[in-house]
Amino acid sequence: MHYLIPxxxxxxxxxxxxxxxxxxxxxxxxxxxxxxPEDRESGMMDLKRRFxxxxxxxxxxxxxxxxxxxxEDGKNPTLNPIGTDFQLSIWNALQQIPAGETTTYVKIAxxxxxxxxxxxxxxxxxxxxxxxxxxxxxxxxSDGSLGGFRWGLECKKAILxxxxx
DNA sequence: ATAAAGGCCACCC
DNA sequence: GGGTGGCCTTTAT
Numbered sequence: 676m677h678y679l680i681p682x683x684x685x686x687x688x689x690x691x692x693x694x695x696x697x698x699x700x701x702x703x704x705x706x707x708x709x710x711x712p713e714d715r716e717s718g719m720m721d722l723k724r725r726f727x728x729x730x731x732x733x734x735x736x737x738x739x740x741x742x743x744x745x746x747e748d749g750k751n752p753t754l755n756p757i758g759t760d761f762q763l764s765i766w767n768a769l770q771q772i773p774a775g776e777t778t779t780y781v782k783i784a785x786x787x788x789x790x791x792x793x794x795x796x797x798x799x800x801x802x803x804x805x806x807x808x809x810x811x812x813x814x815x816x817s818d819g820s821l822g823g824f825r826w827g828l829e830c831k832k833a834i835l836x837x838x839x840x
Numbered sequence: 841a842t843a844a845a846g847g848c849c850a851c852c853c
Numbered sequence: 854g855g856g857t858g859g860c861c862t863t864t865a866t
Contacts, residue, residue: 759863761861761862761863762862762863778850779848780847780849781848781849784848784861789861791859791860791861792860792861792862793848793849793860793861793864794846794848794849794860794861795846795848795861795862795863796847796857796861796862797846797847797848797849798845798846798847798848798850798861798862799847799862799863800847801846802846802847802863803847803848808856811847814847816848816849817846817848817849817850818849818857821847822847822848822849823846823848825847825848826861828847831847841866842854842859842865842866843864843865843866844863844864844865844866845862845863845864845865846861846862846863846864848859848860848861849858849859849860850857850858850859851856851857852855852856853855853856853857853863853866
């Protein structure tokens with residue numbers, strides 16, 4: 676199978692958001708990464724680990740425009756998520772959840788036709804490369820508790836609160 | 841080829 | 854509240 680790697684003008688930057696500073700990475704093919712790391716060093720490490728063959732160039736201007744579009748204008752720029760077929764099907768299902776609503780890991784598993792793969796669904800959601808835009812924060816446990824979040828439960832809670840309005 | 845590690849769940853206590 | 858076994862994918866041996 677063929678994966679679209681961020682080859683054409685790969686860029687990155689750190690930008691302020693309503694949920695703390697984000698690390699955003701993109702190319703002419705779209706956004707390939709949007710994370711909310713503890714600090715810039717771990718943000719860079721994460722990029723390095725996931726895109727070991729790509730060297731990103733810092734581009735604060737373009738990133739600032741993107742971040743404004745995302746968090747102020749509510750626009751949804753082109754995405755370029757990279758993963759296995761299983762992961763892509765799940766990340767696609769996440770994008771069908773309307774803003775302000777939540778669903779459960781079980782329902783996502785059912786939505787992709789793999790009702791038994793709930794555990795793997797949780798793992799794949801945890802591997803979501805494009806936070807916020809691929810709304811992994813809208814998935815909670817079937818018992819109503821919040822479940823996990825890669826960048827801390829406080830962040831998950833904050834985004835959900837923010838989306839209620 | 842195999843093991844270990846997950847943002848889970850149902851079921852028990 | 855906490856612990857166990859089962860489930861499935863991914864990553865590291």
